[in-house]
Amino acid sequence: MKKYRVGIDVGGTFTDAVAVDNETYQLVGQVKVPTTHDDIHGVSAGIVKALDKLMDEYQIAAEQITFIAHGTTQATNALLEGDVSKVGVVTMGKGIEGWKSKIDTNMGKIEIAEGKFLNTSNHYINSTKNIQTEMRNVCQKIKNEGLDSVVISEAFSVDNPENEESCALIARKQGLQATASHDVSKLYGLKVRTRTAVVNASILPRMMETADMTESSIKRANIKSPLMIMRCDGGVMTIDEVRTRPILTILSGPAAGVAGALMYEKLTDGIFLEVGGTSTDISCVKDGNVVLKYSSIGGHKTYLNSLDVRTVGIGGGSMVRIDSHHKITDVGPRSAHIAALDYEVFANAEDIQNPVLKAISPLPGDPTYAYIECSNGKEYSLTLTGAANICGYIPEEDYAHGNLEAAIKAWEPLAKAMNLSVKETAEMVLDLSAKRNGEVVSQMIKDYGLLHEEITMVGGGGGASSVVPHLANKLGVNFKIAENASVISPIGVALALVRDMVERTVTDPTEQDIMSIRKEAIQMAINSGATEDSIEVKIEIDSQQNKLRAIATGATELRSKTLGGRKKTEQELKEIVADNLKQNVNQINICGKNDYFTVLSSTRQKKHLLFFRKEYTPVRVVDYEGVIRLQKVNSTVVTTPLSKWKSTVDHLIAENIVYGDGGEEIPNIYIIDDARIIDLSGMRDASQILSLCEAELKASSGKSDLIVICTLTTENQRG
Template structure:
């Protein structure tokens, strides 16, 4: 169900969310009390920053001249004609909050040089500001990484969107409460997880790229993409991202060209999509996009009545492939129209329109260019494919993918107009995701609660890693995850002395609503074979837990859950089933057997521990004792007889 975006409403886009919710609940078959999970993705944070629609921010620095020198940053551009230039105050001054309020500040960011380790002073000022009704945040709330200037910048940007996001989240949460829906409201994060509305009120900046993240979550959990390039195609732009071994790829976020201490999905957005205008020059198509038909006020030819097309004449005066109908309607020949004209849109796809109307429009424009309808349509799709090619090749190079095995997976309403043609022309396998047109809301519905804890620690000891792991679990639980189903991945970046723990899991209500439907063993092996690129007959089961199955091909292992979703594909891996009580004694030998040695020293394996339906990952460890400590923490309190699987992944030294 769709409702128009309510940009001009006093409640902003929240009014549209409420309207959509009310229409859904008006359906007689929908029981509000039976709703187990409610979440939404939003581009409001991103749009506010990119459009410069931000609050006036006051930054309160806790420290002397040295702190001020290292924390302050110069103004920088967020949007055309909009500079982000917060006002600076000495947070040690008892009158600083009064001065900020009197100076017209809408939101406060507090930053302390030692806030990562000792956040109490930051928290006290934030609490005082909130008690006065001023939106406030701190460096420690948005990041636990060192780097004073980057952390201060991140906190200030968080404060810049805080008032607007507070209004939106509270209006939406109130509508959910008024509807007597028992499920908590969750919001999509930019790393593909969700968090509760309370967390959004503290850290709205974590919702950057929330919209694209929802599509990727849909590809992961609904379409079961383990390896590929996911391309979500809308009307104006296409978002391209890599899914590798069942995981989306992440990178540090930059805003206004400046580094922040946020990790977001690596989404490459290009200004070409199903509704892009074909730009003409010297009688030929020279580019497709960035302007789109609906923004420029054109109708799509493929979705225009044939009689309207029949009354039209070609109008190339604006430098785009377009028509003007007898009634003044402006009609564009978009990539969607070109694909329909060539019969390249799969039957039943959301992008499927009237092929005859599209061909007639192409013929009218082509005649003005001295060519034919098919040639024009191919030229439009070729130029669009060229735009995709550059980004696809960039992703392949950045992530070391094998071009021969790359699969393009299309999502979004415009996917069927671009992805099949581009894949064939560029030489890639492809498929259109199930429910492609609504892959984003499906992804929101299926996404897991997620939280990330990062620390800068030189030579982390097992106790440090266990503490950070538990902190990540507690954060995910605080955001709504069911503690019994939280999975944790712990990574160590030895080059940067950084430890990262990512905890994710479903809410208790969503877990209960998921039911207990399981796939048969044949179906699970078939899923593994597909991702291992082997014949099912050549795939063998090498280990299992009550909720997970490990299948081996000639070169890789696949971990498949009870729903036949492939959770991991691991090269150079070995799996062994053990009783939980024997893991501590067996683990050193498993690690030794998978350790490699080279000119630069030894390289310990990545280790995965499978228990029930849970997967714990321990990557980048420098010492076997670190792995052992984390595994011991994971198995604390587990029945000694419970079967678990230890998977070691050998790395090059």
Template structure:
């Protein structure tokens, strides 16, 4: 029986592979350049290379977990089909009205991005569901026929969203319209809000459903191509797609609800980070995932990844459970330039995988963060799989910054990496200080291809004293896919004061629990590796009159946990409110807004059988690396695979490995712990 699990994460610059054998813990890593024109090309080519590298037979692969950026890129580029909308009469313009929040409060010229559905493609239907789920205006067959007829001339509309008022309480009208449209237009993709996002707040529900409709044709076709190709290579593999909420889902669900994959890759990194930190006995971390085009940060408390139910991506609002990640356009490929004010800027524009930074010698000539690191001596002449670095091209690119500023190449390069580090630190403040958490109480965990190069700079800005560098930082998102479980989320809006009759809440928990139980009882494709099934109940609570609610977990068990006493619920909410806002009012009335259940099928895990070298640390080379206080300094370079447990190194030093490079600046000390993770600590002042 096969027992190989493979995780594949597609990034803007590289596609990362991690394979693990469940019976032995044997681990194999691989990396190859991404193919933005068709991400599946890099996946399939890389999978064949990985199989050859490790001698893995396709029949022995039992699970293939994939983190995808297809949905994210489609949103960022507005690359999608013509999309239509059917809504209740009078709500045609809701997508423009939104929440009347300006994208830049002090910029009177900047507008919100135009809706994904043009106004002439928004159709109105005469019907109305009331606030208690009652049919105030019944939906007639004549109205449905009129919509079908009106849609006929719109031959360029490939996908349609159906969003009716209060359909989250009573989906009957949406379901009838969707069924009729699918019969009349079999090739039309149809998304209905009562399935995509059955919660109150009409704008967020409409926006999320429209995004799902916009993404569905592109993502579905990609999933079909990928699934067919993987089945040829690994016929027994269960294909799981990582969702933004932090777990795997089937490829069928990913095709039906592509909006759930909008933060697929970064979310996998957070899950992998929590697992890697746990091996070192560290539960409170802030992740710093620096890739080629962006940096993703997340706060993990007590080993649990934080979640959020509301996100803006590319100016579009999505209300679904997601791992709470903050992203900034600062990565190895971020382009440095001088703004209209003559000041140095870095990002958000990126050289990406094609043509890439100038030092990659693939046609790029603009100065990037990677080029600045080459000028400073931080990047070795050879990267993953012999990927060569051209230092002369890097210096020529950075000269486009240094000459106008009248400074040396090194000063300009240092300015580029410093501005990039400031942008990254600002992202960390957003997930920590702005949410009542002091980053100095956390360990900074760096990963991604460029994480180790910038971690110390970021930590210095935030006065953080400890950094954790996992065993394979450049492949951690792919490793996170391997340790992820199957997950499904259920939600219903159920507004009820805590001091009232909570029977309606108990009934909602029972109803959602039955849905979760049905999903949990179904055999997964690789059910032989499922070791447990569980349900977690979450209530969204708020003070009556508040605009937003806070999630409060009631517990996790095999079946949906029972509703605890009211006073216990209140105290849990007060603790959450105190942590989030710094205060609470024990005398103010509290209400339930939504009931949620997170169902999980947990897979068997196998710890990595990491190589454990022995002996003293011996530098493989010495390089001249530039530091602000000293200029160029002869710096020892160590190969990480030669560092034994317990080894300590005093900075400055450079640690190189297959997937990344880690800089240990002066004033920092590095040691290898029992999990073979690297721990960097600032020396006492």
């Protein structure tokens, strides 16, 4: 019996659902229904309608669904619209420390969007008294205020959460939705941690209501697989975790598209652009991981780790801005949707009769935008999608492909006003689009230290081809439009892995600190629905901010993370890497391989000082389907049996340590063990690498040799 993975993405206008084959990960079916904002059951009604339609149209039985997840904009919209609950904040402390805690946790009115506020009321418990009795009394006061959400916060609760946990339990027994500050973050910083917890608590009641409705509907459909929810970092978690930490679903919409790029397109290093009708969400992937940052809500810092997504007001429906002389000045941010006009490129050519160029201000106070009025009374906007069709950037099978004849006829009046050809006019508009998107992409490349020549730009969303090909040409980078780009977000939801993260404030992490946080992250991933045997952990040490971070990812069931594609020959793999490195295929060498991965390298030279040239060895790790899974500028590769891993790693570290003014600079180590790439980069000393390596290799079968990759320090990497 075939098994399917179902992903549902709840957008502002439509809810998309897809079914993906559980073995091949190929798209089986897709449906779209209007998002049900006004239904008595809220957005959950749309989720159920989309699921019912998907199962009916593609004849999928409940027992065939092995995984089901959805992403939602509900938490984000709640904050944007101010649809949040007032929160009671209970602070515990004693003496002078308690007095300071009381000040730090007084949140007052938090502006979460322009003119929208999250209100709080404050209560204090002296921890020298009977905390349980005091908490019961405080809960009664909070209920008398008409509140149903409470935050419990205590300084240093991340080290000893006992008081917060006991008070949260009392609050829940009294019918309140409770958030303990240590549950949303393990970092020091009482003020920011409490603020993060308050935002979490403010959306708890509404999210709980939706979660309960959706889960009961899934159960009534006889689907046995537990419902998973998309997180803001590109992973999924169980609905039970949402009931505790709904804040993790904020900005999960853009994260779904990146999850699709990671799992469906296997993006290793690059920029992902999800292009809608009005805007483009731009995010970054480095070493096969999404790049995250702390989110600010209403300008206030939180400890919410979410996708670093930068939005530009340029999309497939973006209109052309013009001045009083009908000359082009810019493109966007208003779109055809906002102006309530149809796209010219999706019109019938015969409907565009004697078009006349007109100007419109879609909203009060807006500048003027170009549109055409036809002699038959029909009106059409001039859009970026029309420009891209005119300039030949959109292939026939693409979602954004339209009627070229109609687009050309529609653009003729503007071209005449500009004294240019239609194609030159369209190219000018595309250039303006590329300038604005390009500034953001270039800054992101710089911010995260990506190498320009190694990145791939991946386009998703229905408007991807209207933006990405021209932009990539302008920036001189490789690009591709994601397969099934128009539904990349629900595909990302369907294929997403369970993900959880633990962060702690640690000045100089010891081996014990690292192993402890690793264990904690694994347990949290299990709690979020991952099977233990599937979990992989990435450890990060942030020396500047004294933070130790463990990121655990895993599957809800044991499965291969590679798509079931044809295995490439060695020659084909060499050709792929040669193309990536812009070298002749004869210059590419295989320096390690197993059943899953092949490691290929080359030798290159770069100018060093005035007259000298310096050799360096770029390395690419390619899976059997030909997807580059890891790429490094200058590396050493060694193959070793499992029994000799320690001496091999020891030797590589000793050979490649760099001593500078700041002390030792440890090289980055990656180990390929069968189908896993174990990332040991970012450690501060050799003992940390060895401890983590030992933990990761405990479950190794040892059937095939390990491939150890040692990348040199940042300065040396660049030749």
